[in-house]
Amino acid sequence: MTITHHASEALLLDYATGALDEAWSLAVAAHASLCAECRSALGDMERLGGALLETAPPHAVDDAGFDAVLARLDSVTAEPPALPVASDREYVLPAPIRRYLGGDVGEIPWRRLGVGARQVLIPTGTPGVTTRLLRIPAGKPVPAHSHGGLELTLVFSGAYSDSTGHYGRGDFQEADPTLRHQPHAAPGEDCICLAVTDAPLAFSSPLMRLVQPLIGI
Ligand SMILES: [Zn+2]
Known part of the structure; x- marks a missing residue:
């Protein structure tokens, strides 16, 4: 299976931040369960969100704050929360x-x-x-x-x-x-x-x- 058409970055970001309603989320989750590339992008977005929350600067993020987030990201080794992965062809529907x-x-x-x-x-x-x-x-x-x-x-x-x-x-x-x-x-x-x-x-x-x-x- 070669996937050539992916969910847009905007849609993935809305999914990762919980901004999508159930119906749209279902479409993104189902795609991600078939698509390693979008699963990986979602994992990055979720880790970035987590790192931003943990860094939580009191004011707008300045360069130093942003560098700190990037450094944290480099150090994050935890796997992103597992999305269901469809084992190809065992089921038609994810x-x-x-x-x-x-x-x-x-x-x-x-x-x-x-x-x-x-x-x-x-x-x-x-x-x-x-x-x-x-x-x-x-x-x-x-x-x-x-x-x-x-x-x-x-x-x-x-x-x-x-x-x-x-x-x-x-x-x-x-x-x-x-x-x-x-x-x-x-x-x-x-x-x-x-x-x-x-x-x-x-x-x-x-x-x-x-x-x-x-x-x-
Ligand atoms: Zn994709």
Whole structure:
């Protein structure tokens, strides 16, 4: 598994400092459980935060204070708190997602979404944010859409491509309202991915806009 699309530094920092609500945190935790690079970055951020707290200068950090933090960081040998690591291919879904759904993909009560896709909603406690697992049939496109807000997508199996690149297992996409795209599932294997959105998708097709309230996406 080669991950080429990672969570942004801003998102990782918000996760490390506890500033993210549950739904967004779940996406970052699930990515980090598949991605050694982001796990390592989170560990660095958590150690830096801890070192800053312990140094706790009474005034704004001056150069000497900053040097002291860096020196502390060099001396910190403790391992960062362990994030769950998905043992590759033992499960399709990483542990943070399985905990919410009570099992792996084979045990999920998929519901038809229309357009050949299936979904299962993941109950998180973040108001106004929808968290779902999507299953897009191999080789099929998702109707073209833009976003009313932020959309985080994380691939667990299969793959999809859009104008921004190719996304396979472990890859993470952050889409904001400026992105209009038409993800297309790669042939050979259904694409199963996590999607977290804080606003309904804005479909380009009038037909999709018509059925959107019925299929709940
Ligand atoms: Zn990553």
